[in-house]
Amino acid sequence: MPEDLEELSLLETLDHLLDRGVxxxxxxxxxxxxxxxxxxxxxxxxxxxxxxxxTGRK
Amino acid sequence: MKWVVIGAHLLRDDIESPAEPIAAGELFLSGLAIPDEQPAGDRELLLRVARLRAALLDRATFIAIRYGFVITSRDEVAAKCAPHFARWRELLEKHRGQVEMTMKVVATTHAETPQRQNFTSGAEYLRALHAATKAVTIDPSFREEAERLLADGRWLHRDNQSLELAALVARDDVEKVKHNGIALKERFPQVAFLLSGPWPLEVFGE
Known part of the structure; x- marks a missing residue:
């Protein structure tokens, strides 16, 4: 995987980890x-x- | 020892090492044991949990618990999560064969980000932030095609620069959706978007 795509994938993964879910x-x-x-x-x-x-708005 | 809780699972066998199963009513939570002194904001820990989350999803669909929920005793689970058990079970049984996919689309038009220093009231500032988030629009024809690709999805206003569509997709259809996403990119080269997944039940787990 090209480096920029790897970084994008990591950012997206961390975004999901920190900002999604119950x-x-x-x-x-x-x-x-x-x-x-x-x-x-x-x-x-x-x-x-x-x-x-x-979260405060929900 | 304490545990970073990762998700809620239907079956004990859905959880693989190094995650540990923690009984949660008739369900199981996956938890990663870490030393008491390790802060939850540790970069390496975040990456480790992210990798583990992906490995767990490969095994079976689970409900994602937002990073930051740390327990110091297994007994805490019932006290803090019991109100969720019945709904989690229902969702896990219903969506076991599905995963989430999301499409983040850069806005065609958006409102400027409100500047904190221009407000004397915190409530007014929060209202302005909310209004800016809701003001985002995207190309209507692209929106239609996106909804065709990710059917029965939910549009989420997450910031004032983009819109996001989340949908449940059958596990077997993930590659097909990705392939169709590439075709969509070719049809709408002017629209910047990021199609990603599979993810555990995040939007649909709430």
């Missing part, structure tokens, strides 16, 4: 040292900003 609610605790400072209820742990905005 979103499961998650949670996270932000800690500094051994102290838990914040508990967050999350719908997405990792996504790009546009994806987060779209």
């Amino acid at each position: 979103v499961i609610a998650g949670d996270a605790v932000i800690s500094i040292g051994d102290v838990d400072l914040l508990y967050l209820g999350l719908n997405i742990v990792l996504a790009n900003v546009d994806a987060i905005i779209r």
Whole structure:
């Protein structure tokens, strides 16, 4: 496969991985040292900003 | 140890190593075990999961779970996913012989991207972003042909530069659809589009 097509394929694959599929609610605790400072209820742990905005609109 | 959850599967045998099956009601989730200290945003991990996802799809159709769902105990699955089990089972049984394919089409006309600094209200900014996304249009004759190629598909407004069509395709028809996609490119050389797949149930898994 030519290099540019490989890159395109990789980008497309990552786009599908990060921005498609069922979103499961998650949670996270932000800690500094051994102290838990914040508990967050999350719908997405990792996504790009546009994806987060779209999810918020659904 | 924690697990990056990849998808929901009908059968335990649909999940192959290095993914591990995690019982989820009458279904199974595929999870990739990683050390507690490894962040989910690790580049190599992303690529590893992407490859594993493709290998799992080769084996059988599954419902894709968006990357980022990480569990630290197998017991978490029931607590977080139980409301989905019945629907997932129904979808997996119904679409076992199908996969998703998508066509991303560059817009013919589109609205400018709203600039955050021009808004004093966050809500107004989000509304403007939404309106810009909805304003995308593509060549109507191409749209018609795309709908013929990916029948019963769903058009998705994902950004303000393109439109995307997602459809379910029988596994046996994937190569035929790709071949017809090449023919479509020859007929509409002025339209930039990307036909891709097969993918697990992503749009149709929601």
